[in-house]
Amino acid sequence: MPAAPVQDLVPIRRALISVSDKTGLAALAKALHGHGTEILSTGGTARAIAEAGAPVTEVSDHTGFPEMLDGRVKTLHPTIHGGILGLRGNPEHEAAMAEHGIAPIDLVVVNLYPFESTVAKGADFATCVENIDIGGPALIRAAAKNHTAVAVVTDPEDYEALLADLKTHSGCVSMDLRRLLAARAFGRTAAYDAAIGRWFSGEVGETFPRHLVAAGRLKQSLRYGENPHQEAAFYVHGLARPGVANAHQVQGKELSYNNLNDTDAAFDLVSEFSDPAVAIIKHANPCGVAVGETLRGAYEKALACDPVSAFGGIVAVNRALDRAAAEAITSIFTEVVIAPDADDQAKAVFAVKKNLRLLITGVMPDPTTPGLTIRSVAGGMLAQTRDTGRVDEADLKVVTKRAPTPAEMSDLLLAFRVCKHVKSNAIVYVKDGVTVGIGAGQMSRVDSARIAARKADDAARAAGITVPLTQGSVVASDAFFPFADGLTAAVEAGATAVIQPGGSVRDDEVIAAADAAGLAMVFTGMRHFRH
Incomplete structure (x- = not known):
């Protein structure tokens, strides 16, 4: 099939507009009418355009085929898709369009049913399914594919750029803008489908679907990334915590x-x-x-x-x-x-x-809400369920001769909860509901224990306190002590009780060291590595 010639400027003689979000619609329709553009539309969008004072033709009148199935079938018609997909300048396409009375459509303005916001509002399954747009993505993808001849707009934020281009080019849209809008259009439909896929997989209990897509909307470009020589941006998705x-x-x-x-x-x-x-x-x-x-x-x-x-x-x-x-x-x-x-x-x-x-934020997140965390690696992604694990007193196993006192137990639970949010290897000292020493991200658990104690000593000196802050504290470890030396470091810091997952082949050795020091120790059976 011979390729159609590429035009830099495409006159917008006919536009199809069908939007859920009607922000800026009236101004857009009036401006298009001012450029002599014929407007095709459907349902509520057509009524809004007419109320704005711009002439509009119902799609059903254009196709000669009525909307049916409660509006599910209205733009899925050869007259519409042929008008979008037909290659201008291609003799075969132009002959077929003429034979079947298909008029070219030069601009498609479509935004999709509000699926993401419907899910976010907690709607029931049937309502969410009903808000899955079918015709909209088909129109968008058709227009984006044929961007050599068609402009496509999926977001009211792009109306200004479209109208500026039309004004600059006397009712035409440039190739540069058409390509940019096409790229954004494919990104929008991909993100939309990703949101549907993630939601539907969750509804059927599939935690790790066969195809996992991470999608988000650009919230802001950032000055730089972790370092000034890195570029960065912030994206959000519709189902954010x-x-x-x-x-x-x-x-x-x-x-x-x-x-x-x-x-x-x-x-x-x-x-x-x-x-x-x-x-x-x-x-x-x-x-x-x-x-x-x-x-x-x-x-x-x-x-x-x-x-x-x-x-x-x-x-x-x-x-x-x-x-x-x-x-x-x-x-x-x-x-x-x-x-x-x-x-x-x-x-x-x-x-x-x-x-x-x-x-x-307006609200606090629920730490027990399930979800996925995703991290990129070379050539792929790592996905895991969020660490929603929590332990309460009833979950703990006392493994030493001495059990924790009520005050120690309260501090132990707090220390382990904080430990969950510290980079591993993690050691956290707590006294009276306050962290008094934190050791994070060391290759050796002993080093983490010593660093936490040293930082506690530094804080005590800064406050003019002569007794180490860790004296009489409790200590939490995010994973088991593989050797007694880590526990010994905690004893040296003045800790009186320990909370740790347990599960080491040397647990007996560690328990014996705790008993020898008069410590109370409890096992959680749950670790909290964080990398």
Whole structure:
């Protein structure tokens, strides 16, 4: 089949418009009419165009075939798809179009049924299925394939660029814009199908479907990635958990790649607690976590754990921010604060710190909600279910001669919950509902235990305290102690109780060391590696 000649400028004589989101529709229709474009449309879109004062022809009148099956079949017709797919300048195509009375369609403006938002609202299965668009993706893909002759628009945000191009080129659209719009069109249908596939797989209980597609919408381009020589962007998808993806930025400068990553980690951690809680994060690891009667009290305790690392950190809270908490948080340089809400007095305090980013989510995420985490590797992706594992007192097995006291038990549970959010190998010391030492991401668990104790000593000296903060604390390990030396390091730090998964071939050796030191130790049977 001979290729059709490629035109740089394509006059828009006829347009098909069928949209669910009618933002900007009236202005678009009027502008197209002003360029002499004939408009074809369907149902509610046609009525809205007519109400805007622009002439419009119903698709059923154009095709001579009525809409049927409750509107499921309206644009699925040769007159429509032939008008979009026919190659201009190709003698065979043009002859067939003339023989069957198929008029060329030069512009397709379609946005899809709101499937993602329907799912997000918690609609039932039948309603979600009914909001799966069939004709829309077919029109979009047809127009994008034939972009040498057809312009396709899938997002109201692109109306301005389309109208500017039409104005510049006297009612024509350039090849550069048609190619850009076609690329965006294929991306939109791919993301739409990905959302449907992920949802449907979940509905039928298939955690890991045969084809897994990660798709999202560009929320913002970032100044750079982890480092200035790397480019980066932030994408969100329609089924996002509450957090940075759907947060409202009240104030502050633009968020960076590392800000977003750290803020996500902070908010994920603080969601684990029902009492007022604060987490301070630096480089995706907590440098202080505390629960308290008030957010201010919790923040001050969390800050005391490692005030040096907290400088320039990320703060997450699980309650609406008040003035007292805001004043405490702004007492040192802080990059980002994320909260479910903030009252007007708190916002006024933050407003003085012009560069501080304040993010409001409106709701806390549920840490037990299942989902997938996805990470890229060379040539593929790693997918796993989210770590929603939690242990309560009833899940624990006391393995030493001495059982934990009630106070120790409360701290053990908090320490293990924090440990879940620390890069492995992870060691966390807690005393009286506050982290007092955190060791993260070391190749040796002994090193993590020693680093956590050293940082606790540094914090004690900074506060003018002569007794080590870890004296009388409890300690959590995200995985089992493979040797007794890790436990010995905790004993040297002054810990009195231990929580760990257990399961080492040397568990008996570790238990004996705990008994010899008079420690209480419990096994969880669950580990929390985080990489």
